[in-house]
Amino acid sequence: MEYFTKKINLFLILLLALFLIFSSIHKNIALFSDYTEYVDILEQSADSDFPNGINFQINFTSEKNIEDVKIVLLVGNRSTSQYSYMDLSKANNQIFAEHFFNSGSINNFIPPSTKISYFYEFIFDDNSSYISEDFLFFYHDNRFKWQEIITEKSNVFFYDISIDLAEAISNISDQTITKMSKLLDVKIGNSINLVIYNNTDDMYSAVTHKSKTSSEKLTILGQAFSDEKIVIVLLDEQVFETVNHEITHIISSIATDNSDFFPLWLNEGLSEYSDITPQKYASILKWGIETENLLPLKQLNTFPGDPKKTILAYGQSQSTVRYLIDNYGQKNIANLFQRIRKIKSYSAIDTEFTNIYGFNLDQLYSLWKDNLYQELEIKSPKNISLMDKLFIRKNYYIILSLLVSALVLLLLFRWAKKTSS
Known part of the structure; x- marks a missing residue:
């Protein structure tokens, strides 16, 4: 008997739960239907005034008193939406609302042909509201x-x-x-x-x-x-x-999920790696070696202001990324980019390189330079003798200075010897 009582109680509880669920759904549908009847959108538009902004206009009727109309925008794939209150006016039982969304400064710039989705929220004087359907607009350069x-x-x-x-x-x-x-x-x-x-x-x-x-x-x-x-x-x-x-x-x-700590050299290096003319930086890299203008990777989170050194930085970045992919594979570079999502500082990239590749940025720079000397068929400084180092073109002035100094000393010595005798 107790068993059947429990079964009946469970059945009644389930019936009550189903009743409450259907009541809630019916209530929400009724509310939505009521709100739909309250607002009738007659016409709406979004007009580009690129690059200054977008002019939004809507013409509608409402059975309830309108307190405000808010336009809510999602620009491109930005993570947060933006909203503004529209200016209202009435004529012939119709309500007009308009708003100019400003995008004319660098802080709120929207690039051309950005996809913008938006909707209107109608706020009534009893603090209830109704949200319109979504609208889609491409912000073209008009x-x-x-x-x-x-x-x-x-x-x-x-x-x-x-x-x-x-x-x-x-x-x-x-x-x-x-x-x-x-x-x-x-x-x-x-x-x-x-x-x-x-x-x-x-x-x-x-x-x-x-x-x-x-x-x-x-x-x-x-x-x-x-x-x-x-x-x-x-x-x-x-x-x-x-x-x-x-x-x-x-x-x-x-x-990288738009990481704030994505190294510039890695970012630009991969973009240059995708180039259809990968050898275009060979001459500038030779110049960088000859003039000792190559920079350690840790110094390439910003690029130099000098135009020639900027081009060198792009070339160095591309060559380093190519070295990583060619010698250590695509899987490692993909893993590195995934891990950059989570790092909290530029210094953390050193740890990620060690974890993935087994060497840090300074060691990578050294390995890459050795490889670059081989690629460009330039003798590495590690393999250059002392005499070769002395006679490198940029050291000629040192040798000349030494010879002149020796000649001057010899003349002074002879003059001193002559005067003493």
């Missing part, structure tokens, strides 16, 4: 009439160039995404947007500039925006190399 090539991996936006050229650039983009995501063992998720500008004047407002002086001295060939998965490139004779380089920056940022 100075140009854009065309688009869509693939599974990328969206290429272009204007006033041939379809054949745009498709060739799209193919390079997809090949780089495939190659580098395989190398680093990552999935890119949403597609990457690639925006092509035809000249530097058109592109000027589409990229960020460190300073007015630097923008006047340097021509920016490309720029990657990892949070938005946007790549901007200049259409010139190097466009394929630029696409390779900047797309790889996006893949690297995904692999």
Whole structure:
């Protein structure tokens, strides 16, 4: 009897639980239906005023009194959303709301062709609210009439160039995404947007500039925006190399989860490794050896300001990454990038190299230099005799100074001997 009583009690508890669940669902559906009836969106729009910002407008009616309307935006793949309250006005039983979202400064800059999802939240005077469906908008540079090539991996936006050229650039983009995501063992998720500008004047407002002086001295060939998965490139004779380089920056940022402690030499080195002309730095590396301008890797978390030394830093970074991959395999480099996600300082990278490769950054620098001497067919300082070291071209002035000094001493000695006699 006790057994059946327990069974009946359990059955009643289950019935009660099901009743409460269905009641809750019905209540939520009713609430949603009520709110849907309260607000009727007649028209809404998002208009680009690149690079200054976006103008949002909505026209709607509401059966309940509106206190505020809030627009909530998610820009690209940024981790947090942004919101603003809209300006309200009424006419003929309709309510108008508008807001200009400012993106005209470096602190809130949004690159062109960024995908922006947004929704409206209607707040009533009884403190209840209703949230609209999501809307999607591409923040295009509205100075140009854009065309688009869509693939599974990328969206290429272009204007006033041939379809054949745009498709060739799209193919390079997809090949780089495939190659580098395989190398680093990552999935890119949403597609990457690639925006092509035809000249530097058109592109000027589409990229960020460190300073007015630097923008006047340097021509920016490309720029990657990892949070938005946007790549901007200049259409010139190097466009394929630029696409390779900047797309790889996006893949690297995904692999390292946008780590603040991703060493610059490793970041730029991998992007240069993906280049289709890997030997382009041979001459600058020879110059670096001859002038002793090669820098230890720990000093390459920032690059030198001197233009020639900057190019050398890129070459050194590319050569070091190539040495790592060619000699220690793709699995180790992928593992390294995964571990960079978790490090809390630049110094921690030394420990990760030791754990993965069995040597630290200073030891890597020494190993890489020995290998570089062999590649460039230059005799290593370790194998140069004392006489060879003396007669290296840059030491000629030392030898000449010694000879002149010896001659002067000899003349002084003879003069002193002559006067004493």
